Amino acid sequence: MRIGVLEDDMVQQGLYKLWFATAGYSCACYGTAEAFERALGQENFDLLIIDWMLPDSTGEVVLQRVRERRGWEVAVIFITSRESETDIVNALRSGADDYLVKPPKYQELLARIESLSRRIKPPALLQIGPYEINQTSHQIRLRGEEVELTNREFGLACYMFQNPGKLLSRAHLLEKLWGLNANVDTRTIDTHVSRIRRKLQIMPTNGWEIIPVYGFGYRIEKVNAAAH
CATH class of the missing domain: 1.10.10.10 (Winged helix-like DNA-binding domain superfamily/Winged helix DNA-binding domain)
Structure with a gap:
């Protein structure tokens, strides 16, 4: 599985790279919405992880663009420090498949990724x-x-x-x-x-x-x- 990550915190990026490499997943991390969206036009990802607060945009705006350009074929998990019910509902209604509040837990994140991959992976x-x-x-x-x-x-x-x-x-x-x-x-x-x-x-x-x-x-x- 190829995972694209939009996260501007370098420490968190490092954790994702370590976790996904350990789980046998391929991972590419981006610190800005601009770099992330550019990568989406050049690479194929099976799943995306998006932070809400970004230096040049918001996760909600990026998610809308993802759905416009890639449709619903790619799964999206929001991982953010925002934890109000309104934020969660807005993210899910905007097209997120799942939502986790920071700091994410290693085993829980992998379990959610596995669950999504079973649901979205088309049969051969x-x-x-x-x-x-x-x-x-x-x-x-x-x-x-x-x-x-x-x-x-x-x-x-x-x-x-x-x-x-x-x-x-x-x-x-x-x-x-x-x-x-x-x-x-x-x-x-x-x-x-x-x-x-x-x-x-x-x-x-x-x-x-x-x-x-x-x-x-x-x-x-x-x-x-x-x-x-």
Whole structure:
């Protein structure tokens, strides 16, 4: 598991690095919101730990940006000295998955991380209608027949199938698949969507439809194949 930590206290950073290394987790720590958000565009994290009080922002603002850019695929734990019921409720309603008051306890933190990882980790094999998605081998089968896809086509198809009904902007998909600072034209997304629609035969007769939203992006929706 790869953990990203936003914490400006260097002593606490050192503790996290020691604890997570002992538990067999990979960890990267950042002292400012700016550095943390920049890293999110360049690295993939399975779980994020965010402090509330930061030198250049607040944890609540950072959390909102995380949810806007990464959706709900990454788990977030708030660890902060703020302990009022209002603060806890606000953090959870803003999108935090868990909340701990400083100083965190080693065994409790690891137990909460393990609990979250069991809940959010997608299964290696997903069956979505006639599509079988193998996230280990990066293969998609349509009614048992493997469909040849590039890595980015697989990533796009997998991400869209895991976010049915959500309106996904071209900018969001670019950040997700190419990285925050990628110098790629947004029309590249249109090309890749067209390819996966054709290769995977994403159409109502197979139970799914990709709906373009003019000037914004795409939404994939489950439809009643029997009606078509």
